[in-house]
Amino acid sequence: MTNYFTISPDFSPDHLSGWYIFNTWLQKITNEPIRLVFYDNFELQREAIENDCIDLIYANPFDAAMLVRHKGFKPLVKPDGYSDEAIIAVHTSSKYKQIIDLQPGSSIATTDDPDIFMMGLILMEPAELDKSNVELIACENYILVAKQLIQGSANAGIFFAEAYDDLSNMVKKQLRILVRSQIDIIHHSLMIGPKLLEKHRLFQEALLEMAGNEKGKAVLESLGFDRWQIVNEEEMEFMIDLMDTLSS
Numbered sequence: 001m002t003n004y005f006t007i008s009p010d011f012s013p014d015h016l017s018g019w020y021i022f023n024t025w026l027q028k029i030t031n032e033p034i035r036l037v038f039y040d041n042f043e044l045q046r047e048a049i050e051n052d053c054i055d056l057i058y059a060n061p062f063d064a065a066m067l068v069r070h071k072g073f074k075p076l077v078k079p080d081g082y083s084d085e086a087i088i089a090v091h092t093s094s095k096y097k098q099i100i101d102l103q104p105g106s107s108i109a110t111t112d113d114p115d116i117f118m119m120g121l122i123l124m125e126p127a128e129l130d131k132s133n134v135e136l137i138a139c140e141n142y143i144l145v146a147k148q149l150i151q152g153s154a155n156a157g158i159f160f161a162e163a164y165d166d167l168s169n170m171v172k173k174q175l176r177i178l179v180r181s182q183i184d185i186i187h188h189s190l191m192i193g194p195k196l197l198e199k200h201r202l203f204q205e206a207l208l209e210m211a212g213n214e215k216g217k218a219v220l221e222s223l224g225f226d227r228w229q230i231v232n233e234e235e236m237e238f239m240i241d242l243m244d245t246l247s248s
Contacts, residue, residue: 002033003196005056006048008063008188009041010113012166013141018222019058025219029206030199041140042112055193061186062114062247065240072194075236077207077228084186085161086119089175091149094156099179100126102156104133109148109157111139118247119181120158143167150174186239189231204230 005026007019023036034056039045046063048054049071059067061084067073090096102124110117121130137154139145142163148154150171161180164172190207192200210216211227220227 002035003055004048004053005034005036006039006045006054007036007058008060009039009045010060010111010116010160010163011058012163012224014166015223018219018224021222022219025215026203026206030202032196032199042114055195057191057193059189059191060113060115061188061239061243062118064189064191064236065243067191068236068240072197073191074197074200074233075231076190076192076200076204078187078189078231079223079225080227080229082162082187082225083184084115084119084188085181085183086116086123087159087161087164087180088120088123088156088178089146089149089159089164090156090178091152092174092176094176096156096178099123102127102129102178104129105135106155107135107137107153109137109139109145109154111141111145111158111160113160115186115243116160117158118243119183119186122246123158123179123181143171146171146175185242189236190228 005023011019020036023034026032027034039048042060042063046066049057049063049066052071057067057073088099096102106129108120110120124130124134137148139148142159145157145159146167149157156178167175192203196203207228208230210220
């Protein structure tokens with residue numbers, strides 16, 4: 001029976017081919033039939049999760065509570081040395097020099113990426129801004145957030161830091177960072193669903209050993225990672241509680 005694997009919609013397009021390579025490697029190393037599927041946005045992905053259509057997921061931290069507490073998923077690994085951070089940026093010609101310069105009524109370009117949007121709102125708190133007193137401009141991806149700033153259609157934009165760093169130099173030269181979060185303990189995780197739980201150790205050990213051989217290392221490089229690091233259930237529960245606290 002085919003198992004279905006999906007990636008959080010906020011992944012960098014530069015690594016699209018890498019996830020296909022990783023999926024092929026994962027099938028060979030585990031001897032499990034795995035089909036990689038992508039969803040255009042978080043809403044569609046959550047519908048698939050709710051309908052039990054997903055067996056493996058590289059998950060956004062915002063969805064961890066639903067996956068663990070309601071759908072029986074368990075964590076496997078996370079990219080070593082990576083954490084989810086948010087950036088608020090403006091156009092280089094913007095009059096805003098620091099976050100407190102932003103005013104009520106400012107237009108803010110953002111995506112539907114839930115944890116980054118939440119962190120962006122936290123970063124705007126020194127300016128006493130929240131969803132009630134800014135104009136939110138919804139964008140399908142971070143390239144379009146940057147486009148809103150470059151075209152002067154938005155005063156500021158909320159970015160996933162990794163996505164901002166992956167923008168072309170030509171684009172980044174036209175932008176200026178006001179603030180970057182440094183939370184450090186929020187991260188995406190590779191998680192395994194109920195149908196595959198008996199293979200949890202097999203998957204986890206294979207993933208942890210990737211960096212130790214040439215083929216595995218090459219696959220990791222295609223994703224932009226150096227190695228995987230284990231995520232235990234206690235760490236996952238701590239992150240879920242932190243996300244609940246930050247979003248309340």
